[in-house]
Amino acid sequence: MFITRFAPSPTGYLHRGHAFSALTAHEAARAAGGRFVLRIEDIDATRSRPEFETAIYEDLGWLGLAWDVPVRRQSEHLDDYHASLAALATSGLIYRCFRTRKDIAEDIGRAPHGAMDAWRGAALPAEEEAQRLAAGEPYAWRLSLDAAETALGGRPLTFREEGHGPNGEHGLITADPALGGDVVLARKDVGVAYHLAVVVDDALQGVTHVIRGQDLFEATHVQRLLQALLDLPTPIYRHHRLLTGADGKRFAKRDKAQTLRDLRAHGVTPEALRREMGFD
Template sequence: MTGLVTRFAPSPTGYLHRGHAYSALTAQTAARRDPGGRLLLRIEDIDATRCRPEFEAAIYEDLAWLGLDWETPARRQSEHLADYAGALDQLGARGLIYRCFRTRKEIAEEIGRAPHGAMEVFRGAPLPPREEARRLAAGEPFAWRLSLEAAEAALGGFATLRFLEEGEGPNGEHGEIRVRPEIGGDVVLARKDVGVAYHLAVVFDDALQGVTHVIRGQDLFEATHVQRLLQALLGLPAPVYRHHRLLTAPDGRRYAKRDRAETLRELRASGVTPAALRREMGFD
């Protein structure tokens, strides 16, 4: 009988901190409690502009120090870009994506100009063929965006689309959740500088690796809506979701790389033991 399969999937864009440790230990605990449970490690390194080999090496070192064990080899997304391109091609062949030539700044300005509450996320449309051809010939950069309008037509609407939440969303969401792709707008699925984007790579890998339960922080709860939509469009199975609380520092802010949260390497250097850290987070 197949047991629970979950994964810890960090991006090597910095060193791991307490928040990462809490998420990894939560996933490991779930796998160990389930007969036949499995924990996978996936290195989400598709953003070549920010990922670094030294950060990836530190991930393995930190997780081993923490007492995690995982199936080897870990899947490295950078080694499977052709797989994600194939999934993107599937969506393109069905007219579900379009080229968007607007910059992030232009999109932010457009949202800012809209009447309050009228436009919180970007919704676009393909350019007329001649205009698109002109821009391509000029070498202008573009991103592939998912067309919510085309996706809704392809599925006959979003009304029946659901995902199962066994944990809790940031506002207490639990149980069967109606999917609301509109909260993310026409999300980017690929762009020139980083190739395929997070959402598409994640749903492809979860299906390929047989992940039955996605265990992750509540900061990714809203991402589940577009990821569930992509699963439906690509004919991929939908895992169960267990979003967990975010670990916060004494000042109340959640641990984050951008805020220079104290890293596991720094904790180890200061003499903190894995057992002490696990007790601090409630795992022993």
Template sequence: MAGFVTRFAPSPTGFLHRGHAYSALTAHAAARAADGRFLLRIEDIDQTRCRPEFETAIYEDLAWLGLGWETPVRRQSDEMADYAGALDGLAARGLIYRCFRTRKEIAEDIGRAPHGAMEMFRGAPLPRHDESHRLAAGEPFAWRLSLAAAEAALGGFGGLTFVEEGSGPNGEQGVIAVRPELGGDVVLARKDVGVAYHLAATFDDALQGVSHVVRGQDLFEASHIQRLLQALLGLPSPVYRHHPLLTGPDGKRYAKRDRAETLREIRARGVTPEALRRELGFD
């Protein structure tokens, strides 16, 4: 397929495990089948959790698996000026606002919502005097995307769709109507982290010419907000291919927080990359 470009974009907050290997191999296989390009991107914007040793291990583990990628590799922490420019553009159009609420306060608001967690947080800018007072006091805040302002700017969300060539967690396929309310007024930047995932990933996919986003079904709902950002920023919309999440013998998905066996540990047990690829369904 002419112009096929996809990527694997891990965050160096821990060592890679089988689930990461499955996702990387899936994206790499898709690029090879289409005679396309496979990119590696390091999503290290959260400098409070990312570590250089984890980034080094990403390169080592993927090379051990037999994967190759184009260089130079884009590291998000090196490109913060790009994201700041995109954020400034949204701010100038009144599409984002400063939110001073803590995560705990927002969680409590969501819990009180009549439809539960699916009715995600929606807010609004503070009156100018109150905002100025809080800024002068040095209170922390997050930049949130205003769905109300975005809807007004686009004349509604009714015409927004994205194409799903894989499947969502509930079997969603084909042309998907965008539902930004699933995410609510998402955070696009924080003082402690800088730019947040949705803005950085959306910006990078467009900048790098990604035509197909191949990733796990846990990020399917993120596509709704990212498609909205594409519309607001005048960026192209890639095709999405979400794949099922790899699970262990206990039926639970592999996760760093659950201390899933890492690729480094698998390698130390003497398992060959060929054996692991076969185990994951890649002969």
């Protein structure tokens, strides 16, 4: 069974770029006689808003899309992510990092040229960590690439790309998780970070094909690593081109004039938008 998904975050209104991605996934599922899953990625409680989630359903319905119900909302499944995080901790694959983004940027700036393309850290000595925890210092859980590489024992990880990466990548790709360094998997203000939540969700929802924009191609490398460490299945990936405006920049949520709500208010029909994007 072919199962793909569209997984927006309710942190703003959907725009043309979202429409293109949703339509690409929806039409692929329909062509394969499969299922189209909608997922609301609302783990960032500081930015997610109910009105944006409501607008997602309205906009996708206006486009003529249909999706499986019930819709999975990440905020309702935090136990799933915490269980995976606990499994990684038990295996010694993550560590508490008390360094800020500024601290890490300074580390990278002090490193010899080319010596620190992706930052790696390490757990603090137990006594110092206990003192910082007792003092209430904030921290993030980071994936330890060093520990992950040891756990893999040199085994290469691959994923299949049926679309194209930003540099034309296609076919069987060897993952390079080191590109992202020791990525954050959870932090106090968010609870769980994108990379961990998305691989857990895709596995639990039985997603067989991940269809998304080329801006997320690089994220596939670390997500493939997490799939291996958590013994989760690896979907087939299809990364598609990004829509850009007249200025050559890709659409973003700050481009309010390009939101689907605004287009609809100015009389654009879903049929016209679909034709413009190549979906007749």
